[in-house]
Amino acid sequence: MTALFSTACKRLPSWYARHKRDLPWRRTRDPYPVWISEIMLQQTQVKTVLPRYHAWLDRFPDIATLATADLDAVLHAWQGLGYYRRARLLHAAAKRIMDWHCGQFPNAFNDILALPGIGRSTAGAIASFCFGARHAVLDGNVKRVLRRWLDRPAARESALWDCAERLIRQCRDPAEWNQAMMELGATVCRRIPHCAHCPLSEHCASAFRATPPTSAEGKPRIQRLHWRVHLHLHPEHGLWLERRPRDGIWGNLWCPPISVLEQPPKQPPCHIHRLTHRELYLYAAMEPDEPRGKGQWSRKLSHAALPTGIARLLQCHGLTA
DNA sequence: AAGGCGGGGGT
DNA sequence: ACCCCAGCCTT
Numbered sequence: 127m128t129a130l131f132s133t134a135c136k137r138l139p140s141w142y143a144r145h146k147r148d149l150p151w152r153r154t155r156d157p158y159p160v161w162i163s164e165i166m167l168q169q170t171q172v173k174t175v176l177p178r179y180h181a182w183l184d185r186f187p188d189i190a191t192l193a194t195a196d197l198d199a200v201l202h203a204w205q206g207l208g209y210y211r212r213a214r215l216l217h218a219a220a221k222r223i224m225d226w227h228c229g230q231f232p233n234a235f236n237d238i239l240a241l242p243g244i245g246r247s248t249a250g251a252i253a254s255f256c257f258g259a260r261h262a263v264l265d266g267n268v269k270r271v272l273r274r275w276l277d278r279p280a281a282r283e284s285a286l287w288d289c290a291e292r293l294i295r296q297c298r299d300p301a302e303w304n305q306a307m308m309e310l311g312a313t314v315c316r317r318i319p320h321c322a323h324c325p326l327s328e329h330c331a332s333a334f335r336a337t338p339p340t341s342a343e344g345k346p347r348i349q350r351l352h353w354r355v356h357l358h359l360h361p362e363h364g365l366w367l368e369r370r371p372r373d374g375i376w377g378n379l380w381c382p383p384i385s386v387l388e389q390p391p392k393q394p395p396c397h398i399h400r401l402t403h404r405e406l407y408l409y410a411a412m413e414p415d416e417p418r419g420k421g422q423w424s425r426k427l428s429h430a431a432l433p434t435g436i437a438r439l440l441q442c443h444g445l446t447a
Numbered sequence: 448a449a450g451g452c453g454g455g456g457g458t
Numbered sequence: 459a460c461c462c463c464a465g466c467c468t469t
Contacts, residue, residue: 151464167464174455174463208453211467245466265464308464317461318458373468375452401453402462434454450469457462 133329134275135297141325142306145313147172150179152305157231157256158189164248165212172312178207190229193220201378201431208434210377215243233257246287254300262290263304267311274315277331352387352395352407355439359412363423365445367430376433380424383417396442399435408439 151163186192204213219241239249250261297303327333358366367380395407
């Protein structure tokens, strides 16, 4: 095992130097943009993040700007990225950095880990990329690489962490090593691996195996929900929106009032929005009466942080700017 | 240990 | 169609 490690520690960095992608967050060691990129990249692909990353840094160029911004401005910049809790925790963490760390992003691993929205893997990424700390990253890419390399397709997360930490202790440059492992998983050791191009294939227990390891066991069921979306339209004030609860789907975003339908209505849905584990059947209803409850009129929908599914529904009614 | 949380790209 | 993505937080 130790021999495998030392071989990998030499070959992978050399492969990375030749094949790494030129990504904007790899051009800096400033923790603020690195932090933003890491949060955006949680369960979100590089291609999706790229345009949002530039727009975000344009809108919130530093921690102080983010900390003093309105939550709605933060959510609006996050619109369409999903997992909106990330945006709320990013905002909260910026405020905490102002209060607890004098506006300076902390450089100690445990202080980074203590920030909202930052777990062990993201803390390891920031600490190694920006401060050269010997802490491992274990994301989806690294897990896939290690499970194959060790030929332990069912390895527990704790075992993978142990392996990742052992490697980070042996490597020459922790920042380079973490980047290289992720890059290998993202570009070579994919769901269908390209073993012929892999620098570790000689010592990989799964290399060139005919059947790629099957990942999932029982497939999760898709929940089908039918939601009535109540559209209160005012000739002058626009559309009535309510803020959704902080926790749960579309947390803190703005949305027309929604009621849950126990039975699917006879009419076809205006829009079907598919998420990872739900299908939302949306039925729009024009409401002539004044709305009840807490909310606000919105004239310019392009300025509100709306869920993508609702934005699409409104587009069908010619309501979005 | 398990479940909730979005939206989009790849195949 | 289905899988997966630079995961984290709560229970």
